[in-house]
Structures are given as structure tokens and as C-alpha cells.
Amino acid sequence: xxxxxxxxxxxxxxxxxxxxxxxxxxxxxxxxxxxxxxxxxxxxxxxxxxxxxxxxxxxxxxxxxxxxxxxxxxxxxxxxxxxxxxxxxxxxxxxxxxxxxxxxxxxxxxxxxxxxxxxxxxxxxxxxxxxxxxxxxxxxxxxxxxxxxxxxxxxxxxxxxxxxxxxxxxxxxxxxxxxxxxxxxxxxxxxxxxxxxxxxxxxxxxxxxxxxxxxxxxxxxxxxxxxxxxxxxxxxxxxxxxxxxxxxxxxxxxxxxxxxxxxxxxxxxxxxxxxxxxxxxxxxxxxxxxxxxxxxxxxxxxxxxxxxxxxxxxxxxxxxxxxxxxxxxxxxxxxxxxxxxxxxxxxxxxxxxxxxxxxxxxxxxxxxxxxxxxxxxxxxxxxxxxxxxxxxxxxxxxxxxxxxxxxxxxxxxxxxxxxxxxxxxxxxxxxxxxxxxxxxxxxxxxxxxxxxxxxxxxxxxxxxxxxxxxxxxxxxxxxxxxxxxxxxxxxxxxxxxxxxxxx
Amino acid sequence: xxxxxxxxxxxxxxxxxxxxxxxxxxxxxxxxxxxxxxxxxxxxxxxxxxxxxxxxxxxxxxxxxxxxxxxxxxxxxxxxxxxxxxxxxxxxxxxxxxxxxxxxxxxxxxxxxxxxxxxxxxxxxxxxxxxxxxxxxxxxxxxxxxxxxxxxxxxxxxxxxxxxxxx
Numbered sequence: 256x257x258x259x260x261x262x263x264x265x266x267x268x269x270x271x272x273x274x275x276x277x278x279x280x281x282x283x284x285x286x287x288x289x290x291x292x293x294x295x296x297x298x299x300x301x302x303x304x305x306x307x308x309x310x311x312x313x314x315x316x317x318x319x320x321x322x323x324x325x326x327x328x329x330x331x332x333x334x335x336x337x338x339x340x341x342x343x344x345x346x347x348x349x350x351x352x353x354x355x356x357x358x359x360x361x362x363x364x365x366x367x368x369x370x371x372x373x374x375x376x377x378x379x380x381x382x383x384x385x386x387x388x389x390x391x392x393x394x395x396x397x398x399x400x401x402x403x404x405x406x407x408x409x410x411x412x413x414x415x416x417x418x419x420x421x422x423x424x425x426x427x428x429x430x431x432x433x434x435x436x437x438x439x440x441x442x443x444x445x446x447x448x449x450x451x452x453x454x455x456x457x458x459x460x461x462x463x464x465x466x467x468x469x470x471x472x473x474x475x476x477x478x479x480x481x482x483x484x485x486x487x488x489x490x491x492x493x494x495x496x497x498x499x500x501x502x503x504x505x506x507x508x509x510x511x512x513x514x515x516x517x518x519x520x521x522x523x524x525x526x527x528x529x530x531x532x533x534x535x536x537x538x539x540x541x542x543x544x545x546x547x548x549x550x551x552x553x554x555x556x557x558x559x560x561x562x563x564x565x566x567x568x569x570x571x572x573x574x575x576x577x578x579x580x581x582x583x584x585x586x587x588x589x590x591x592x593x594x595x596x597x598x599x600x601x602x603x604x605x606x607x608x609x610x611x612x613x614x615x616x617x618x619x620x621x622x623x624x625x626x627x628x629x630x631x632x633x634x635x636x637x638x639x640x641x642x643x644x645x646x647x648x649x650x651x652x653x654x655x656x657x658x659x660x661x662x663x664x665x666x667x668x669x670x671x672x673x674x675x676x677x678x679x680x681x682x683x684x685x686x687x688x689x690x691x692x693x694x695x696x697x698x699x700x701x702x703x704x705x706x707x708x709x710x711x712x713x714x715x716x717x718x719x720x721x722x723x724x725x726x727x728x729x730x731x732x733x734x735x736x737x738x739x740x741x742x743x744x745x746x747x748x749x750x751x752x753x754x755x756x757x758x
Numbered sequence: 759x760x761x762x763x764x765x766x767x768x769x770x771x772x773x774x775x776x777x778x779x780x781x782x783x784x785x786x787x788x789x790x791x792x793x794x795x796x797x798x799x800x801x802x803x804x805x806x807x808x809x810x811x812x813x814x815x816x817x818x819x820x821x822x823x824x825x826x827x828x829x830x831x832x833x834x835x836x837x838x839x840x841x842x843x844x845x846x847x848x849x850x851x852x853x854x855x856x857x858x859x860x861x862x863x864x865x866x867x868x869x870x871x872x873x874x875x876x877x878x879x880x881x882x883x884x885x886x887x888x889x890x891x892x893x894x895x896x897x898x899x900x901x902x903x904x905x906x907x908x909x910x911x912x913x914x915x916x917x918x919x920x921x922x923x924x925x
């Protein structure tokens with residue numbers, strides 16, 4: 256244990272890791288603070304750069320950039336009422352109301368402080384949850400993996416803030432995309448239409464870059480430019496945060512726990528965590544009437560929640576290759592590329608690398624406090640950059656980055672195609688995250704499914720015979736039927752209320 | 759780009775049916791009961807079913823709360839500034855980024871990275887409302903910066919084309 260910890264320290268105390276982490280932190284803070292550029296996009300655009308780094312440095316950049324971007328989305332949220340990332344959308348109104356009351360320092364300070372605390376709580380959950388789950392997961396056969404993957408996909412459709420049917424359709428589209436290529440049980444070209452470039456299948460990373468970056472540039476073409484940030488002098492940012500921690504320690508803990516749970520659920524990430532925690536804070540508050548008028552309580556809980564979900568999203572990713580959120584979906588791609596294939600054996604064979612990941616998360620969250628304060632003070636200058644200078648650079652990075660992944664132009668075509676697909680889906684209420692999950696997990700679902708079917712000689716029964724498999728199966732089927740039950744319940748309730756009012 | 763549910767749903771039915779058929783006609787693997795054809799067949803059928811459900815408006819009641827959620831960039835979809843004047847053409851502007859990426863694919867090998875990138879930056883920047891005073895220097899400088907990072911530092915083989923970089 257101690258030796259692994261020392262090994263982990265040795266792994267991260269190289270100049271490469273330190274510089275990569277610092278640079279990625281600054282990058283994450285800047286991208287996160289620019290409205291319209293999300294944390295997922297920041298991470299996706301980092302991937303081509305990670306190719307040229309050592310495995311630990313590559314993961315360091317992702318860990319640092321994603322944590323920082325989620326916090327710095329709070330900055331324009333509080334100062335302009337425009338959230339920098341979707342994860343800050345839940346409480347942007349509240350934070351802006353505080354700024355108008357002259358409490359901008361308190362709102363932003365709460366953002367930094369409780370984000371850092373939440374992030375560290377998330378890491379602790381990763382450290383505590385992952386190893387025992389890995390023990391259990393070692394005994395999993397393909398049947399369990401199949402149900403687990405299915406459960407993950409179903410969770411993603413359940414938590415989508417849209418019609419569950421559209422979410423399931425999105426998931427199927429993603430699975431269909433993963434069918435392309437010759438990497439299938441028969442090794443035959445499938446849906447390649449004779450195009451050689453399609454033989455290797457659709458790479459998840461260019462698809463993600465398209466969905467999250469190009470689609471965003473497309474949306475920017477049709478939306479007006481956000482207003483510039485008023486320049487202002489800030490007082491002490493951290494003043495009063497300790498008092499808030501003591502006053503709202505219960506809310507903070509609840510935010511952490513909710514964030515951790517939502518992070519572990521596949522497909523649900525920081526934005527979901529913030530929405531749920533903010534709503535919960537209002538529901539259980541002693542003074543709910545103050546919410547919306549510039550009250551810090553909801554900020555504390557939601558800020559503690561969205562950063563906690565970032566680290567706990569890595570739990571299913573590292574254990575099973577099932578992404579906890581869209582950022583983790585990208586991280587999985589990088590892990591595979593770097594030879595750290597997700598799976599329970601990662602915790603025994605590459606234990607020092609796992610400890611290194613924990614340590615990097617902790618360092619990133621501590622680093623967030625000084626860098627975050629600096630960022631708040633210079634944010635007014637960074638946000639001066641008009642969209643018409645930022646978006647073209649993003650476009651160039653998309654083109655060059657997707658080319659760099661395989662050194663061929665087909666990657667660029669993939670990015671363009673998925674930009675259009677992502678844009679159209681989003682505009683019509685089809686959740687993009689469900690499709691992304693389908694693309695990332697498709698090969699794994701199919702392998703587990705077909706191998707299980709071959710083992711069982713075409714029979715369905717063995718899918719339910721093993722105890723763990725049966726439990727997972729019940730959960731997956733329950734998740735599938737849940738929207739139906741909600742719908743039936745609503746239908747049953749509706750006539751009664753109609754009758755009641757008509758009398 | 760908001761299409762009626764009946765259109766997107768019908769499209770999914772067609773896509774799902776095509777996928778299922780495509781899976782069906784794949785050759786089976788000799789001596790293996792389950793081959794590469796099973797998975798696309800199931801997915802295609804599932805997708806077609808979802809498409810049908812969407813056409814008939816199943817699950818639409820869940821979408822109501824979506825209106826409360828801001829878009830990813832945090833703004834409600836505001837009406838375009840000169841929307842009425844340009845009408846339908848305005849919506850097509852959204853297709854500019856993917857079109858520019860395809861232009862990059864076609865032109866980069868012949869024109870070289872620097873020139874193609876400069877054109878992309880200039881067009882995107884102007885489309886987003888930048889004056890030429892801003893767009894031109896940006897288009898002149900940013901390709902070199904990107905080339906320095908990706909081409910020089912990360913050794914991505916970017917095409918030189920007509921204008922080789924000085925390094």
C-alpha cells in the first residue's frame with residue numbers, strides 16, 4: 256500500500272506531468288469561463304494533445320481541465336447571468352441576483368471553495384468505492400457485463416431531460432454507429448458500403464469532437480453574441496467562506512453525496528447533479544422563500560454537487576469501461592489509447608497508476624483555489640475576446656485535432672458529419688449524451704451479448720440464472736419500464752383530478 | 759431546424775428498417791449460431807419501434823419540462839436579428855462550419871495547411887460578425903500559431919502545399 260503510494264508520487268512528480276497539469280488547468284479555466292464552450296468540449300479538444308504525452312500526463316490534463324472548467328463556468332454565470340458551462344446553468348440566476356445585491360465576491364468565492372471541497376469528496380468516493388467494486392467485478396462473466404452495460408445505457412435514457420422514447424432512439428443511433436466496420440463477431444465488413452475508410456469503424460473521439468464542438472460552433476452561427484463583462488474591482492474572495500462552510504455544512508455534505516451518486520450513474524454528469532442539488536436545497540431549506548433573490552444556500556449545495564460528480568464519474572469508467580458522464584466517455588477513449596484498458600484488473604495490475612489518478616484529482620482540486628481566484632480577477636479581460644475570434648480557432652483545432660488522431664482526412668469528415676448529426680438531434684429534442692454513450696459502449700455491449708449467446712447455445716435462460724446477473728437484469732428491465740409506469744400513473748391520476756375539478 | 763416529430767420519427771423508422779435489413783442479409787459465420795447479423799437486426803428493430811412511437815407522440819408528455827432548460831450556451835433560442843429579412847437562408851448559416859471542414863478535407867492537400875486554415879478562419883470569423891479589421895489579422899496569424907503547436911510541437915504531419923512554413 257505504502258509502496259504503491261510512493262510509486263504513484265514518483266509517477267506524478269515529473270516535469271512533464273506538472274507542466275501538463277498546470278497548462279491544462281489554465282486552459283480549462285479559460286474554456287469553461289467562455290459562454291458556449293462546455294467542459295466536455297474542452298476535454299474533447301484536448302485529446303489530440305494527449306497522444307503525445309505519457310499516459311499519466313495525458314490523464315493529468317483531462318483531470319485538471321475538466322475539474323477547472325466545471326468551476327469556471329460559475330464566473331460568467333454570476334457576473335452576466337450566462338452560465339459558462341451547462342453545469343452552472345442551474346444556479347446562474349441565483350448567483351447573478353447575489354452580484355446585483357453587491358455580493359459577487361461571496362457568490363464567486365462559494366463557487367471556488369465548494370467546488371474544491373466537492374471535487375475532493377468526489378475523489379474520496381472514487382478511492383473508497385472503486386477497489387471493493389473491483390473485487391466483485393472480478394467474478395463477472397459476460398452475462399453480468401451484458402446486463403451492466405444495458406443498465407448503463409438505460410440509466411442514460413432515464414436521466415435525460417427529454418422524452419424517454421427519444422432518448423432510447425438516440426441510444427440506438429449510437430449503437431448503430433458502433434456497428435460500422437469489421438470489428439464484429441464475424442469479422443465481416445458491416446455497413447461499410449464499400450468505403451475503405453469505414454472498415455476501421457467510426458472512432459469515438461472524432462464523433463465526440465463533432466457532437467460537442469462543431470455542433471456548438473453551428474449553434475453560435477444562429478445565436479446572438481453574449482454581452483461583454485462589466486469590469487469591476489473585487490474585494491476579498493475567500494472571506495466568509497469558512498463561516499459558510501460551518502453554517503451550511505449539512506447542505507454541503509448532501510450536495511457532495513448527491514453529486515457522487517449522480518456521477519456514478521452512467522450518462523448523468525455535472526449539469527444533472529447541479530439541477531438536482533439545487534432543487535433539493537430549495538425543497539429542504541428552512542428559508543425557501545429566499546431562493547431566487549440572491550441566497551447563497553443553493554449555490555453551496557449545487558456547487559459542491561457538480562464538482563463531486565466529476566471524480567465519481569470515473570468509478571464506472573475505470574471499473575467497467577462504462578462512462579459515468581460525457582467527460583468520462585472521452586477519458587475512456589484516452590485510457591484505451593494509453594494501454595490502461597478499463598476493467599477490474601486495473602486496480603491490481605496498475606495500482607500505482609490508479610493512486611496517481613487519485614492524487615492528481617486531489618492536487619487539481621487544491622490548485623483550483625489559487626488559480627480560480629486569479630481567474631476571477633482576470634475574467635473580465637478574458638471575456639473581452641469576442642466569439643468571432645474564439646470560434647474560428649475552435650474550428651481549426653477541430654480540423655487539425657481530428658486529423659491528428661489517425662493522421663488521415665477521414666477523421667475530419669467524421670467530425671463534420673457528427674457536427675451535423677449532433678446539431679440536428681439537439682434541435683429536435685434527442686439527447687446527444689445517450690447517443691455518445693451508445694457509440695462508446697456499442698462494441699462492448701455487442702461482444703458481451705454475442706459471446707453470452709454463443710455460450711448459452713442460443714438460449715435466453717442463462718442470462719438470468721446467475722444471481723448477480725438476475726439482479727442486474729431486473730434493474731435494467733425496471734429502468735426500461737420506469738417511464739411506462741410513470742406514464743400509466745399520470746394517466747390514472749389525470750381523470751380523477753378532472754372529475755374532481757368538474758364537480 | 760426544429761422538425762415535427764412525425765418527420766424525425768418516420769426517418770428513424772426508415773433508418774431502423776434499413777439497418778435491420780442490412781443486418782439480415784449479412785452472411786452467417788459457419789459453425790457459429792450467432793454471428794454479426796444479430797446485433798444490427800435487434801438495434802434496427804428497436805430503432806424502428808422507437809420511430810413509430812415518436813410518430814404517434816408516445817412520451818411527448820415528458821418533454822414539457824424541457825422548455826425550462828436553457829440551451830447549452832445558456833441562452834434561450836433568441837430570434838435571429840434579421841430573421842424575417844433573410845428568412846430560410848438564415849437557418850442555413852448553421853451548415854457553414856461542417857461545410858468549411860469538408861472544404862479543408864478537399865483543399866488542404868493542394869493548397870497547404872496555412873492557406874486553407876486562413877480561409878476557414880476568415881470565413882468563420884466574418885460569419886460571426888467580425889469586421890475585416892479583426893478577421894484579416896486573425897486569419898493571418900492563427901494558422902501559424904496552430905501550426906506551431908500541432909505541426910512543430912506535436913509533430914502532426916500537416917500538408918505544406920503551396921506555402922511551406924518557414925520552419
